[in-house]
Amino acid sequence: MASIEKVVTNIGLSDINPLICGKEQCEPSHFYGPATRGYWLLHFVVSGKGRFECPRGLYELEKNEVFIIRPYEITYYKADDQFPWCYIWIGFTADTLLPPALTSRDTVYAPFLSEIFNSCVSMPDQNEGGKGYEAMLCARIWEIIALLSDNDNSSYASAERYVRSAITLMEAEFCNGITVSDVAKRLHLNRSYFSVIFRETVKKSPGRYLSELRMEKAANLLINHSFSVTVTALSVGFQDVFTFSRTFKRHFGVSPTAYTSLKSAKH
Numbered sequence: 001m002a003s004i005e006k007v008v009t010n011i012g013l014s015d016i017n018p019l020i021c022g023k024e025q026c027e028p029s030h031f032y033g034p035a036t037r038g039y040w041l042l043h044f045v046v047s048g049k050g051r052f053e054c055p056r057g058l059y060e061l062e063k064n065e066v067f068i069i070r071p072y073e074i075t076y077y078k079a080d081d082q083f084p085w086c087y088i089w090i091g092f093t094a095d096t097l098l099p100p101a102l103t104s105r106d107t108v109y110a111p112f113l114s115e116i117f118n119s120c121v122s123m124p125d126q127n128e129g130g131k132g133y134e135a136m137l138c139a140r141i142w143e144i145i146a147l148l149s150d151n152d153n154s155s156y157a158s159a160e161r162y163v164r165s166a167i168t169l170m171e172a173e174f175c176n177g178i179t180v181s182d183v184a185k186r187l188h189l190n191r192s193y194f195s196v197i198f199r200e201t202v203k204k205s206p207g208r209y210l211s212e213l214r215m216e217k218a219a220n221l222l223i224n225h226s227f228s229v230t231v232t233a234l235s236v237g238f239q240d241v242f243t244f245s246r247t248f249k250r251h252f253g254v255s256p257t258a259y260t261s262l263k264s265a266k267h
Contacts, residue, residue, distance in 0.1 A: 016145075018137040020091040023121045026050070026079035033076035040102070041069040041091040042144070043077075044110070044117040048085035052077045054106050059192050061085070064111040068102055088117040092141055101148035107190040112147055116140055159197040162187055166198060170210050174217065177237040180206045215251040218244070222256060223263045229256045 019039055023046070034053075043052075045065050052059045052067040053076040061067060062085075069075050071093075079085050101108070120140050123133065166183050183206065184194040198206040214236040221232045233244035248256045 015094070015096040016138050016141050017093045017095070018090065018134055018141060019093065021089065021120050021137060023086070023088045025086040026084045028081050028084045029079060030084060031076065031078035034074050035076075036072050036074045037069065037091070038071055039091050039093045040071060040098075041089060043067050043069070043087045043089045044113060046086040046088060046114075046118075048083045049080035050078060050085040050087075051080075052107065056106055057192060057196070059107050059190055061107060061190070064109060064114065065107055065190060066110050066113065067107045068105060070103075088121055090117070090120060090137070090141060090144075092138075099145060099149045102145065105193070107193060108148060109185055109188045109190060110148065113144055116143055116147070160201055162189065162194070163198050163201040166194070166206065167202075167209075170206075170213055174210065174214050174237050175235055177239065178210075180210060183210075211247065212251070214238075215248060218248060218256070219252070219259065222260050232256065 020041075026048075043066065045061055045063055045067075047063050049060070049062045052061055054069070054073060059067065067077070120137060123136060165187060169183050169186060170178065180195070181191055184191040187194065195206055198209070202209060204212075218232050218236045221227045221235055222229070227235065229245065230241050233241045236244070238244035238247070245255055248259070252259055254262065
């Protein structure tokens, strides 16, 4: 494994005190844990994929995602077998109240943090003749906290707001082939976390909601606007008629053509 580990001397800064910082390109299937630590630890995924497990769930992560390890929490993480991740980590203690962006989340999609995390391992540490590395690292941690807070609509009522935003996105862009993963990324949420809060709020999965939305819109186009099956398929986000027809039949029990005939006969 290729790695960079910065020298942190722990000068005992108040509020936020940096302890460790480094970068590692993991080998396939490399894992750590189950284990616990007595400090906060953030990992930013630079490239590749991996899995993160904590008491609240299991997450499949990739580039630009951060996983958050809280003090004395048992966690396990493992690099992907084929595309092992490279990540940057920062560990610190906190003698101050941290925002919900850290305390109520396990992961976050945060491409806006890439430059900051990279700067933490690129600036010279004390062992390389750098001065004030600890203070600079502390400043970077505060910057990370601030940006996460700015991009986290949440405090405690965030789940409902995220779901409302997700539904708005789906209704506006279902015709463009938007996927559940696209929606989660647009909201800067890990897909697994997004699926959980969506299901808890709407009582159905985001995938099912999006599929039902497309089918309702398709039925309207077929019956009320007399569009062809091909035009309807393209208009609700499908690239080929076969996949659309199969999905339509699974939803309504009949093909688009049969559905149109049945509705027309009733009128």
